[in-house]
Amino acid sequence: MNAIEIKNINKSFGDTQAVSDINFSVKKGELFGLIGPDGAGKSTLFKILTTLLIPDEGNATVSGFDTVKDYKRIRKIIGYMPGKFSLYQDLSVQENLNFFATIFGTTIEKNYHLIKDIYVQLEPFKNRRAGKLSGGMKQKLALCCALIHEPEVLFLDEPTTGVDAVSRAEFWEMLKRLKAHGITILVSTPYMDEASLCERIALIQEGKILQIDTPQNITNSYSKPLFEIKSHDFYQLLKDLREEPFTERVEPFGEYLHLTTNSDISSNSISEILEKKGHTQIEINQAIASIEDVFLDLM
Amino acid sequence: MENNAITAIGLTKKFGDFTAVNAITFEVKKGEIFGFLGANGAGKTTAIKMLIGLSRPTNGQATVAGFDVFKQTNRIKENIGYMSQKFSLYEDLTVKQNINFYGGIYGLSRKKIIEKTASIIENLNLRSYANKVVGDLPLGWKQRLSFAVASVHDPKIIFLDEPTGGVDPATRRQFWEMIYEASNNGITIFVTTHYMDEAEYCHRVSIMVDGKIEALGTPRELKERFKVNSMDDVFIQLARG
Known part of the structure; x- marks a missing residue:
């Protein structure tokens, strides 16, 4: 069974066709990149897959569950890091993490092994309010909160936008380690140079998928001089x-x-x-x- | 001195005990596209604020477009343009109104404003958009209009703050073509970014780490010096120390 299966998904907002006729699947344990500029439809697709939007046409499954009918099941088994920083700014690092562990019915201790590598970097700031963290630290905390319930599939919407090159490099190293835990990761980015860090990628522009393959096959497919x-x-x-x-x-x-x-x-x-x-x-x-x-x- | 758009010698800014910018020395030539790079918190913003006359240096000296950063900040402001990633365009005003507004702010004559408005709309191929509100423009158009508006008063230097984040590769290249054209016309371009692939488009770049300029050269020189293939790797080596 594929971790994510997307069939003929369409979604419009008024006259704007946000995504049109999207088809692809992500294998279990795969690190899959959705690469495209702002406005390409990446976030709309993420919201459909994370059950926050209902598609106009088509259907999608996550871990075999339908995003419309089985939305409650999906919400328990996915981690989602939206493009906009969505943690509680007035809660401390530790309070945010505790909060997310609690609403998913788990504890920080139980899944500490998953977040350990990331959390050690946050630990010196654990009593600082989330709103007062640097961009790179916010991103690490958001990832910890998305991971604390040991999700099967992780959705990361532009996690590296607005953070510097060092934090970006560290972030991709963390994703590789998470992949080793067997977590499926769908990550989006407008930065083409990050494509090579994924196992497979889909290039997306104006709501349409341009190509899907491994980064190597995609660059090899350029046949002109x-x-x-x-x-x-x-x-x-x-x-x-x-x-x-x-x-x-x-x-x-x-x-x-x-x-x-x-x-x-x-x-x-x-x-x-x-x-x-x-x-x-x-x-x-x-x-x-x-x-x-x-x-x-x-x- | 005459050929330099910017000269900074030992430029320093302290906030209490904290040295945000620590004696930076560099020159930017007239017509050069200069990349000013650094991690978040490295001191880039503080340095730029001193250069554009918004923050008084604690020590050192600098001239921008020939004017002193201590004594002639108003002259500096008249002679530079500034464009940020957030765009300083008014979304509820039309394309024409935005150009008019900025022309007025910079004290251009009525006649000059009319001329400028016509030439910007012509050059950017914005005729069909001229009377539409800016909020309805596609991102790429906004970006080009934003650059045109930052140049409405024919500044000697244009400061660009992370100009091409998030746009598609074609839009991004159209934007860089505008920059090359401006540079070709003798306008100096000062780009700040933390996206290192953008740095590859600059003639020369400096990299700030903890308040100091730790490297300065052409992208190729820096890649050769650090024996790596990308500016990303140059930056990571420097910033990780």
Whole structure:
């Protein structure tokens, strides 16, 4: 049995189709990423799966339970960390944790093994009010509260948005350890560079799934010739390449431009053309597609 | 000095016993896209407040757009633009009204405001949105409009606070193209972010840790120095000490 099964899910708010015809499943024990920008429909899908919204069409199950009919069963066996910080700001770290343990009919002691690695970092602040914690600490506390009843499936909606690179890296390390406990994790993020940390991902944009596969297969699926290029005048280079007939698309990609060509033109030929246009210090290499390249191509 | 948009020497800010910014020294060249990076709490915000004339330094010296951060804070404010991730646009005003409002705030003449409004709407292809309230604009449009509004008074330097969080890859690139265009026109761009992949788009970056600038260079130099493949890894090495 799959941990999550989603079939033909549609949901609109007024005229806005938030998610349309979503189909995918998440295997038991899998770390699955839902990757897409703000407004793509990630949070709507999370709310449907966590029984907080009823879909207009289609159905979904979590651990075999239907999200509409069996919502009470689902709520007992999932952990949910919403995108917006939703703990009690006026309660201390320890009080929040106690509260969530109690409403799920358990105790901190009983499931301490699950949160131990995370909680040790919070322990020095255990009497501090949740509202007074830093972004990274809030995120850790929210994760502890979502875990304290030993859920079968964990839903993390943009857990790393707004936290710094160190906290983000630590957070992903924690997710890997939780996976080792057999917990299924569905995590969403707008940051494409986090995709490679998941076992499988779904790329989502404007309510539709663009592709579902392992991050490796998704980047390998980019079959067009791709180059990274720079020259002494980055902005002029962008404008010049856009004029060329061999250019399918060209966009800034950090230090380089990424150029996708529509023919088998060699990097030497491109370089010569650019030299004729007055570019110097030209650097051109064949590039390996990233998740962002694929996303741009599928959009 | 003439070629620098920003020069800071030993710039320091103390709150009581706590040193939030500890003698930072750096220069930003005219037309440069400079990334100002650091973890939450590293002192970025305090440093920027000093640079834009909102907080008086405890020690050191700095000039921004040629003006002194101690004595000429009003001149600084006239010569810089500021855009935050939250956007300073009024959601209940139309596109035109927002441009008008900011043009007025910066003291542009009526004639100039009309010109600017027309050129922004033209350049951003916003004609069909001109009389719609900003709240109804897609995120990507808001972002570009927000940048245009921050530049309405032709500032010498634009400060961008986490400009592209959460947008799709295409929108993000359109935004960076605007930044490159501005930089190409000689406008200096000062970007703060804690998203390191954004840092890769900057000409040079500095990384603040505990109030000090611990690294400064092009993204490539920093990756080579720390022998890693991404700015994320540079940052993690530095911040974890």
